[in-house]
Amino acid sequence: MKTYLVGGAVRDRLLGLPVHERDWLVTGASAQDLLDLGYRQVGREFPVFLHPETSEEYALPRYNPLPADEQAQIETDLTHRDLTINAMAIDPDGELIDPLSGQRDLEQRLLRHTPSFSEDPIRILRLARFAARYADRGFRIADETVALIQQMVADDRLKSLIPERVWSELSRALDGPNPRRFFEALRDCHALKCILPELDRLFGVPQPEVHHPEIDTGLHTLMVLDQACLLSSDPEVRFAALLHDIGKGTTPPEKWPRHIGHEKRSAKLVKAICQRLRIPNRFRDLARLVAENHTNCHKAPELKPGTLLKILIALGALKRPERLEQFLLACKADSAGREGFEHQPYPQADFFRATCKAATAVDAASLARQTEDKSKLPAMITRQRVRAIAEMKLNWPDFQTGK
Template sequence: MKTYLVGGAVRDELLGLPIKDQDWVVVGSSPEELLRLGYESVGNDFPVFLHPETKEEYALARTERKSGSGYHGFVCDFGKDVTLEEDLSRRDLTINAIAKSRSGEYIDPYNGRADLEAGVLRHVSSAFAEDPLRVLRVARFAARYASLGFSVHRETYALMAEITQRGELTSLTPERVWKELSRALEEPKPSEFFHVLRRCGALAVLFPEVDCLFGVPQPPEHHPEVDTGEHVMMAVDVARERFNNPLVTWMALVHDLGKGVTPKEKWPSHICHGIKGVPLVEMLSERLRVPRDYLQMGKLVSEHHLRCHKVGEMQARSIMRLLEALDAVRRPERVTLFAQACEADACGRLGYDRRDYPQKEILIRACSAIREVSSQPFLEAGYKGLKLAEQIRRERIRRIAKKSLS
């Protein structure tokens, strides 16, 4: 029985990046032997075990054979005679198919280290095309390593396009697609995830509401980049860089979906695109089965982001209406998230990426001001029902004018 460090730990060590988790492959053993040694079985589809002391994952070396459609249609063989090279051959990218022995020797049968040096995301073999999930995984790796100069190899792009054209992406479950998307929103350059998918045709299949934004013009005096799709990509990168919160990056992604349904004869104007985007956010969210807070905040930023941009010019009463739409008294955390997404929108434009966004602090101060208002003085003064609510609201507006706009 021999064990080797594999996958992301080896890859990131060679890149000089922090190692999050260590995964091991076991060659020349069996489930029975590992159980006798005290390992805990945790695998469902194939034998994976937790080390009795370190709790790191140890998987038996295995081969995979395509037996059906989709990413579940595989038959695994994990016999004692499966070699390390055979196990590495089933992996997606060469940079993920490097192993390291206990003595520190690298086993690299598919030239992953050369691709690491060259900054290339390349498939291990033609078997790559058997698993549609790999289209999303490659796009996510592109988003992770774009800042290091990595790009997808042209032949790998061809296989990704082949998977897309065969209709294999439709076999992916909503949960799986959302998992990959949500992880991509946390990568250093999430825009690259969408660009890669678009180049192989997968964006139109999986995220058509986003895909149709490319090629849609906007007024150049407000958007020097002109193209709506490019603007949204800039916005998601600003959101990731400034706030590093996947919910905010999601909001930046969906804030302008309404521009995708503007009739061409109305271009580059997009009147009422905010409210028009709300049903598109709902459609995308329901199809991907996103968490409820992602759905709610996506709808809010679509409908109200233009109001946030003008908050510095608003009267206190108008700011109050915006805060009421956000349910700011009960959900003050929404205000910060909303304002951050609006900042990403405002700064995700050609030449605007280093600008300040004072509207965010104005809105956050206004939220703080209205939450300071207590109902107790008005109750003691005898106000009840609608008259009580009216007095509280008047006081909140007064506080906004005094503390936020002064």
């Protein structure tokens, strides 16, 4: 039995990056041999065995028929991986096994496909995620890989993607260091129109230049995503920022550059996207609320006290202040995600916090003790909260609102 270090651990070691996870390829042993040694099997189609002490993953060569020669077994397994930079191994003597010149591609900062890349279209999203992860190191997708993916798209290969796997890659990208590059890479390869067509069609859609000097809605969306990443590491906030204007892609061209009613259309599309990709409810709910209410947040001081209260209730902010903070971060990102507005203050956030504070200061328990007819209590609490918000507004300084 021999063990070979494979995949990302080899790649990151050669890049001089810290290695957080190590995966191993095993030769000279059977699945039963590993089980007898105390390894725990996980997975069915491609079983992996967890080490009894380290919990690191050990796998047997997966592709049949396997060559009799051990070196050939290793190289066969490596050539069936996704990218050349992930198709390397280090043998027990510390020697590098590199059948596809992955080390050369690391040195040239190239993300290049393996001969078996097209076997699984989810690898397109993995590639985009690597493009985002290593963007600051100057990595780019090889031209021939871009051409291959474009052909896969033309051949409708992405129709077979499983929604849960797509969301797994999307969520990991949103949680990563450069989500914008992930979506740019998909678009460069013509794959974004298959993964998130609602997002892809935003590019080329104009907005009023007075509010959006960048004009293009797709560019604005990526700028908003950048700002959300600067403001928060929360993938829910980033997801909401990404989809906040998604309804502008459905505005009839004859009505450009205005997008009246895009908020409700955006909220409807958010729901459809989340249903299609099996996205968790907590992502869906925040994104829908941001899509429907971000414009209201920008002009919050202009809204009536009753409208402000309805938004707070819709957000669940009276009971979940953390949801209000997520909402405000996404709205601030929208305001700052415009050319020349990146460093502008966003006092609307403090206004909304003050609104929530005024509403929650109403003593519902005291009102309950003062009334005998409990059926009237909800209306009484609402009136008191509206009154408290109105009083807060009277003392709030005026400021120029964003759009």
